[in-house]
Amino acid sequence: MQQGIVIHAPHDLRIQELETGALQPQQLKVKVKAGGICGSDLHYYHHGGFGVVRIKEPMVLGHEVSGQIAEVGSDISDIQPGARIAISPSRPCGACKYCQEGKQNHCLDMRFYGSAMRMPHVQGAFRQEIVIERAQAHVVADHVSDGEAAMAEPLSVALHAVRRAGPLVGKRVLVTGCGPIGALVVIAARRAGALEVVATDVAKMPLETAVKVGADRAVNMAETPDALKEYAADKGHFDVLFEVSGNERALVGALEALRPQAIIVQVGLGGDINFPANLLVGKELDWRGAFRFHEEFAMAVELMNKKLVDVKPLITATYPFEKSVEAFEIAGDRAKMMKVQISFA
Ligand SMILES: [Zn+2]
Numbered sequence: 001m002q003q004g005i006v007i008h009a010p011h012d013l014r015i016q017e018l019e020t021g022a023l024q025p026q027q028l029k030v031k032v033k034a035g036g037i038c039g040s041d042l043h044y045y046h047h048g049g050f051g052v053v054r055i056k057e058p059m060v061l062g063h064e065v066s067g068q069i070a071e072v073g074s075d076i077s078d079i080q081p082g083a084r085i086a087i088s089p090s091r092p093c094g095a096c097k098y099c100q101e102g103k104q105n106h107c108l109d110m111r112f113y114g115s116a117m118r119m120p121h122v123q124g125a126f127r128q129e130i131v132i133e134r135a136q137a138h139v140v141a142d143h144v145s146d147g148e149a150a151m152a153e154p155l156s157v158a159l160h161a162v163r164r165a166g167p168l169v170g171k172r173v174l175v176t177g178c179g180p181i182g183a184l185v186v187i188a189a190r191r192a193g194a195l196e197v198v199a200t201d202v203a204k205m206p207l208e209t210a211v212k213v214g215a216d217r218a219v220n221m222a223e224t225p226d227a228l229k230e231y232a233a234d235k236g237h238f239d240v241l242f243e244v245s246g247n248e249r250a251l252v253g254a255l256e257a258l259r260p261q262a263i264i265v266q267v268g269l270g271g272d273i274n275f276p277a278n279l280l281v282g283k284e285l286d287w288r289g290a291f292r293f294h295e296e297f298a299m300a301v302e303l304m305n306k307k308l309v310d311v312k313p314l315i316t317a318t319y320p321f322e323k324s325v326e327a328f329e330i331a332g333d334r335a336k337m338m339k340v341q342i343s344f345a
């Protein structure tokens, strides 16, 4: 027996016993090492879900995890017990029409860890031990810590968002919302060749982190709400906006700073947003979504293995497994926390 972190209802998070499940020939048994608390985990914790998605049965949370292989299935010979890995929480079916087209993030039969989108819910990875498919395991280099390895998932989300924008070489980029995903978008945009990266937020901690990881400038919109006005001259300044806050004011407030034919990548999920269609038309803006990732997971791990990105500045706190509820409570405090992780071993 082992234990995991199970959400039963809003603010009813329990550490409880779980079955590990039998190891199939093509699977791996993994000791979970680190797990990062994500915005979606927090939505389940505080509100029991988001949008139309609601918890209808107890569910293990968590999808940003790293681990160490404890046992390999009898058919597997290319990876050994002891290997340290980042675990992709994404399990597309491989057979549906979108998987066949290489759009696995749109899989019709996706089983993404810790998601109440389908019934029965897909159980998550905040547990001491987990059985995974071989394809979910991505070996990390010795210098990549367990905590960094657990950042591969949010980094994948950022890489996918950046790829949705198209080539960034020589582009001027604005990032609205600099929590963990926003800061990772800053990192990914820099890596992709952006000439200028400006980040906005309403809290100090995210803004400081954005500068630490490579933003040229971080603007506090709570203190200087008109700060983007200076970029509005001559129909705007930025070629690309990554909107990571999910906040209507952040999005609409940034539009005047965008050049004609600018690309807006919507990464943040909020409620409904009123988008001024006159600006969309008049400036020929291109507003597109970015949802999850697929092949970017392997890229994220390789970027960390080769020391081409450094995600360490994003990890603000690590709580032992026994203090998981405390970790969930503090993780929502944007003034103090970027990524909060739980240490399982
Ligand atoms: Zn996440």
Ligand SMILES: [Zn+2]
Residues within 6 Å of the ligand: 092, 093, 094, 095, 096, 097, 098, 099, 100, 106, 107, 108, 109, 110
């Ligand atoms: Zn599929």
